[in-house]
Amino acid sequence: MDARTDTRTRTALPRALRLDTGALRGVVGFHIARASVTTVDSFDRHIGTPFSLSKVEFSVLLLLLANDDVSPKALAQALRITAPKLSLLLDRLQERGLLLRRPNPEDGRSQHLLLTRAGKQLATQTAAATQAMEAELNQRLSRAEHAMLIELLDKLAGASPA
Amino acid sequence: MDARTDTRTRTALPRALRLDTGALRGVVGFHIARASVTTVDSFDRHIGTPFSLSKVEFSVLLLLLANDDVSPKALAQALRITAPKLSLLLDRLQERGLLLRRPNPEDGRSQHLLLTRAGKQLATQTAAATQAMEAELNQRLSRAEHAMLIELLDKLAGASPA
DNA sequence: TATTGTTATACTCTATAACTATA
DNA sequence: TATAGTTATAGAGTATAACAATA
Numbered sequence: 001m002d003a004r005t006d007t008r009t010r011t012a013l014p015r016a017l018r019l020d021t022g023a024l025r026g027v028v029g030f031h032i033a034r035a036s037v038t039t040v041d042s043f044d045r046h047i048g049t050p051f052s053l054s055k056v057e058f059s060v061l062l063l064l065l066a067n068d069d070v071s072p073k074a075l076a077q078a079l080r081i082t083a084p085k086l087s088l089l090l091d092r093l094q095e096r097g098l099l100l101r102r103p104n105p106e107d108g109r110s111q112h113l114l115l116t117r118a119g120k121q122l123a124t125q126t127a128a129a130t131q132a133m134e135a136e137l138n139q140r141l142s143r144a145e146h147a148m149l150i151e152l153l154d155k156l157a158g159a160s161p162a
Numbered sequence: 163m164d165a166r167t168d169t170r171t172r173t174a175l176p177r178a179l180r181l182d183t184g185a186l187r188g189v190v191g192f193h194i195a196r197a198s199v200t201t202v203d204s205f206d207r208h209i210g211t212p213f214s215l216s217k218v219e220f221s222v223l224l225l226l227l228a229n230d231d232v233s234p235k236a237l238a239q240a241l242r243i244t245a246p247k248l249s250l251l252l253d254r255l256q257e258r259g260l261l262l263r264r265p266n267p268e269d270g271r272s273q274h275l276l277l278t279r280a281g282k283q284l285a286t287q288t289a290a291a292t293q294a295m296e297a298e299l300n301q302r303l304s305r306a307e308h309a310m311l312i313e314l315l316d317k318l319a320g321a322s323p324a
Numbered sequence: 325t326a327t328t329g330t331t332a333t334a335c336t337c338t339a340t341a342a343c344t345a346t347a
Numbered sequence: 348t349a350t351a352g353t354t355a356t357a358g359a360g361t362a363t364a365a366c367a368a369t370a
Contacts (some may be wrong), residue, residue: 004268010209010235012294016242016266019225019228019229019232019236019237019240020225020227020228020231021224021225021235022224022225022227022289023227023228023289024221024222024224024225025291025312026292026296026312027202027295027296028200028201028296028299028311028315029198029201029205029217029295030221030313031311031316031319032194032197032198032200032201032315033279034242034316034319035194035315035316035318035319036191036194036195036198036319037242037319038318038319038364039190039194039318040191042191043191044254044314054359054360055191055195057348059186062183062184062185063181063182063183063186064185065183065185066183066184066185067181067182067184070181071328071329072234072328072329073327073328074181075181075331078180078181080196081360081361082361082362082363083328083329083330084329084330084331084361084362084363085334085360085362085367086329086353087329087330087331088330088331090299093331095287095308098280099327104214104328106277107327107328107370108181108328108368108370109327109328109369109370110277110327110328110329110369110370111328111329111339127184127234130185130188131271133189133191134188134189134190135269137318138189140317140318140320141314141317141318145241145317147247148192148314149190149311149314149315149318150187150188150190152194152303152310152311152314153183153190153193153196153197153311154193154196154197155175155302155303155307156197156303156311157193157196157197157199157200158200158300158302161188164363183366185338216336216337218337232359233351233352234351235350235351235352243337244336244338244339244340245352245353245359246338246339246340246341246352246353246355247337247338247339248352249352249353254355254357263352266351267350269346270345270346270347270351271345271346271350271351271352272346272347272350272352273349273351275351281353321361
């Protein structure tokens with residue numbers, strides 16, 4: 001398929017407008033920033049817009065779907081967001097009837113977060129939607145490259161400090 | 163008594179609670195977001211803080227160092243930022259004496275951006291600083307993995323390098 | 325005294341709309 | 348009428364500080 005006939009306009013720039021990346025060529029962070037334009041755009045179309053979820057809200061739903069008795073503290077660490085940010089985010093998800101905050105019986109300061117029936121349903125729907133989202137990326141990456149990319153990104157992110 | 167030392171109700175599980183990433187495991191965008199925490203932190207320490215530059219400001223300097231007669235329009239497209247955002251960004255760099263805006267003799271609506279002597283010096287300094295920055299990442303990635311990662315990210319971005 | 329979670333506030337980044345000047 | 352660049356405004360996203368409840 002000719003790149004010129006690609007229907008998505010955000011991805012391909014006319015050759016004349018492409019700049020020499022110069023010293024940025026070897027800077028991983030620069031290439032990550034560029035690639036994230038693609039992934040964020042894909043997320044918005046497949047999940048963000050149709051389900052009215054931000055990237056972090058989506059991540060929260062899927063993490064709660066896969067883990068029991070998660071506290072806000074643990075979530076904030078896993079997602080690298082601050083506690084105040086998460087607090088407001090959980091408020092919004094709770095107002096939408098997607099999750100509940102239950103007191104931790106073993107520690108009155110802490111909470112257990114759990115998805116409601118509607119929350120589990122939405123989480124499952126969005127999890128299914130990731131299939132089409134990743135399949136779209138596989139127009140550019142083979143399945144092996146896709147897996148390799150994730151492996152290298154994880155190495156770069158490093159095992160989160162214990 | 164410190165709960166940490168109370169072994170009666172604790173299992174052998176470590177305190178560090180890493181969550182199951184669940185359906186996020188195969189989502190490239192999620193891993194990109196995690197990896198960018200590492201690269202942004204590294205950028206801030208090596209370049210952002212010591213040179214008082216944002217990521218985009220740094221990218222502008224290096225792109226202008228590598229390309230002549232660049233217009234704001236071309237820069238905005240290359241960096242995927244909006245024209246108003248770039249306009250304010252160029253104001254700041256100009257106030258710092260790092261670049262100039264010259265009218266395009268062939269089109270009165272357009273401009274040519276060029277680095278001042280100080281701008282070239284700073285761009286060169288930061289370009290040199292990327293060596294240490296990337297070397298630090300190579301504690302986690304071999305040189306081959308580093309190159310492979312950039313190649314895969316470029317494929318994903320659809321910005322095939324020249 | 326330390327920790328969990330919340331509220332309040334501010335700062336950055338980014339997007340959209342309206343404006344100008346040129347073509 | 349269309350394009351390049353600017354100005355103005357508003358909306359997310361994120362960070363820090365102060366607070367309440369519990370350990």
